Amino acid sequence: MTKHLVFHPTIAPSRIDFFNDLSAAFNTQVCLKYWNLRDQTFDYQSIYSRFTFRPVYLKEMFAIGERSFCRGYWTYLDRFTPDVVLTDEFGWSTMWVLLHRWIKRKKYKVVALCDDSYDMVSRQNDHSRIHRLARQWIAPKVDDIVVVEPRVEEWYRIHFQKGFFFPIIQKDMTVRELYKEALDRSHILRSKHQLDGKRVFLFVGRLVALKNVKTILRAFAYLNPQEHRLVVVGDGPEMASLRDLAYQLNRDVLFTGRLEGNALYAWYLLADVFVLASYREAFGAVTNEALLAGCYALVSRNAGSSCLIQEGVNGYTFQPMDVEELAQRMRDVLQLPRVREIDVLKESQMKISYQDCIQRLITHLRQLPHEE
Numbered sequence: 001m002t003k004h005l006v007f008h009p010t011i012a013p014s015r016i017d018f019f020n021d022l023s024a025a026f027n028t029q030v031c032l033k034y035w036n037l038r039d040q041t042f043d044y045q046s047i048y049s050r051f052t053f054r055p056v057y058l059k060e061m062f063a064i065g066e067r068s069f070c071r072g073y074w075t076y077l078d079r080f081t082p083d084v085v086l087t088d089e090f091g092w093s094t095m096w097v098l099l100h101r102w103i104k105r106k107k108y109k110v111v112a113l114c115d116d117s118y119d120m121v122s123r124q125n126d127h128s129r130i131h132r133l134a135r136q137w138i139a140p141k142v143d144d145i146v147v148v149e150p151r152v153e154e155w156y157r158i159h160f161q162k163g164f165f166f167p168i169i170q171k172d173m174t175v176r177e178l179y180k181e182a183l184d185r186s187h188i189l190r191s192k193h194q195l196d197g198k199r200v201f202l203f204v205g206r207l208v209a210l211k212n213v214k215t216i217l218r219a220f221a222y223l224n225p226q227e228h229r230l231v232v233v234g235d236g237p238e239m240a241s242l243r244d245l246a247y248q249l250n251r252d253v254l255f256t257g258r259l260e261g262n263a264l265y266a267w268y269l270l271a272d273v274f275v276l277a278s279y280r281e282a283f284g285a286v287t288n289e290a291l292l293a294g295c296y297a298l299v300s301r302n303a304g305s306s307c308l309i310q311e312g313v314n315g316y317t318f319q320p321m322d323v324e325e326l327a328q329r330m331r332d333v334l335q336l337p338r339v340r341e342i343d344v345l346k347e348s349q350m351k352i353s354y355q356d357c358i359q360r361l362i363t364h365l366r367q368l369p370h371e372e
Contacts, residue, residue: 001026001027002026002027002083002084002365002366002369003026003027003028003029003080003081003082003083003084004022004026004027004028004029004082004083004084004085004086004365005028005029005031005076005077005080005082005084005085005086006019006022006028006029006030006031006085006086006087007031007058007073007085007086007087007088007093007094007097008030008031008032008033008086008087008088008113009032009033009034009088010032010033010034011030011032011047011051011055012047012285013047013170013285014168014169014170014285014288014289015168016047016050016051016170017170017171017174017354017358018166018358019051019053020050020051020052020053021171021358021362022086022362023052023053024052025362025365025366026084026365028053029056029076029080029082030053030055030056031055031056031057031058031072031073031076032055032056032057032058033057033058033070034057046261056076058070058071058072058073059071059072070092070093073093073096073097073100074096074100077097077100077106082108083108083109083369084108084109084110084111084365084368084369085097085108085109085110085111086111086112086113086146087110087111087112087113087142088112088113089112089113089114089115089131089134090112090114090131090134090135090137090138090139091134094110094112094138094142095138097110098110098138098141098142108369109143109144109368109369110141110142110143111142111143111144111145111146111365111368112138112139112142112144112145112146113146114145114146114147114148114152115147115148115168115282115283115304116135116147116148116152116282116304117148117149117152117280117281117282117283117302117303117304118149118151118152118155118304119280119301119302119303120280120282121135121152121155121156122151122155139156139159139160139162140160142162143162143368144162144163144164144364144368145160145162145163145164146164146165146166146361147163147164147165147166148165148166148167148168148282148283148304148307149165149167149283149304149305149306149307150165150307151307152165152304153165164361164364165357166357166358166360166361167283167288167304167305167307167308167352167357168283168285168288168304168305169285169288169308169350169352169354169357170285170288170289170292170354171354171355172292172348172350172353172354172355175289175292176292176345176348178265179265179268179269179292179293179345180345181262181265182262182263182265182266182268182269183266183269183344183345185262185263185265185266186265186266186267186269186270188266189266189267189270190270193229193254195229195270197227198227198228198229199227199228199229199272199273199334200228200229200230200231200270200271200272200273201216201220201228201229201230201231201271201272201273201274201275201330202230202231202233202267202268202270202271202273202274202275202290202295203216203230203231203232203233203234203274203275203276203277204233204234204264204267204268204274204286204289204290205233205234205276205278205284205286206234206235206236207232207234207235207236207237207238207239207242208236208237208238209238209279210278210279210280210281211234211238211277211278212277212278212279212300212320213232213238213242213277214238214241214242214245215277215320215321215323215326216230216232216275216277216326217230217242217245217246217249217251217253218245218249218323219323219324219326219327219330220251220253220327220330221249221250221251222324222327222330222331223327223330223331225250225251225252229252229254230251230253230254231253231254231256231267231270231271232253232254232255232256233256233257233258233259233264233267234257234258235257235258239255242255243255265293268289268290268293268295269293269294269345269346271290271293271295272295272296272334272338273295273296273297273298273315273330273333273334274286274287274290274291274295274296274297274298274315275297275298275299275326275330276297276298276299276300276303276305277298277300277318277320277326278300278302278303278320279300279302279320279321280302281300281302281303281304281305282304283303283304283305284299284303284304284305285305286305287299287303287305287308287309288305288308288350291308291314291315291348291349291350291351292348292349292350293345293346293348294345294346294347294348294349295346295349296314296315296333296336296349297309297314297315297349298315298316298317298318298326298329298330298333299315299316299317299318300317300318300319300320301317301318301319301320302320307352308350308351308352310351312332312336313351314349314350314351315333315349316329316332316333
């Protein structure tokens with residue numbers, strides 16, 4: 001069994017299945033920087049209980065803003081003697097691994113796990129100029145790059161002759177078993193907020209400018225408020241301005257604050273349509289969560305998770321700056337067959353199989369150490 005060493009910042013709920021299956025397929029050691037992300041915290045005790053492996057944690061040397069610089073990379077590379085090393089993006093960890101391989105003349109393969117969206121690479125709409133420069137320097141030196149949407153895979157193959165598509169999605173049955181536990185709570189919410197007979201639109205995410213929630217509110221204002229309801233799950237610096245905008249538009253928008261676990265799952269089960277309107281979004285794992293709950297989805301074409309949408313089948317994509325297009329897509333999606341189950345889960349709207357994707361990736365990684 002080949003040995004795989006992983007360096008990653010932390011493990012979000014959407015990545016648990018990926019790391020569990022990776023650990024089952026190979027002799028794997030996972031090295032993490034944090035228990036939680038600095039700008040987005042999760043119930044990590046709950047996440048940790050779902051791991052089928054035991055990660056180790058690197059020692060932080062210092063931090064600059066949200067960036068943490070850790071030590072211990074070479075220690076684990078020497079101790080574990082991997083055949084393949086998986087690293088996070090084109091940052092500090094990847095540079096340390098490449099330097100180790102070059103100085104010590106090692107033969108292991110290096111694979112970067114990259115969350116770039118097509119908008120980021122094709123329009124150079126990166127998070128920063130540093131990220132763009134790091135990609136140009138590091139991408140030619142790694143052996144492969146795992147990317148989150150097919151258009152990005154094609155872009156990397158054209159520019160760097162490498163790239164393998166694996167979206168940020170979860171194992172269908174695992175997630176839907178979790179959703180079953182939230183069914184009763186969804187019934188309570190429906191009654192509490194008087195949602196019987198109304199079509200519910202849902203946003204889930206941080207309330208920051210990048211998420212473009214104001215466009216969702218303005219588009220929603222085109223719909224009849226007696227027949228539709230918008231629910232915004234999340235918290236952040238734009239909360240006050242979003243409440244003000246909802247008041248100006250004369251729309252009764254429900255702001256729940258940040259939720260996770262069953263409290264969040266209940267809203268996925270209750271909603272008819274999920275909306276993601278980000279100006280820039282590497283992927284947007286919430287789209288996968290919503291589709292698995294049976295929601296149709298309206299997704300910004302700038303978001304990586306737009307690759308999960310089959311137009312007119314499980315939702316639509318739209319230009320995030322175009323309020324009128326989103327409003328029309330809201331009308332269009334309401335014409336799709338309505339699936340409303342009361343005592344059981346709605347049928348999943350996820351059209352890409354996690355099992356197929358992970359088996360393709362595992363097969364690819366098995367072949368990698370033997371390639372010259």
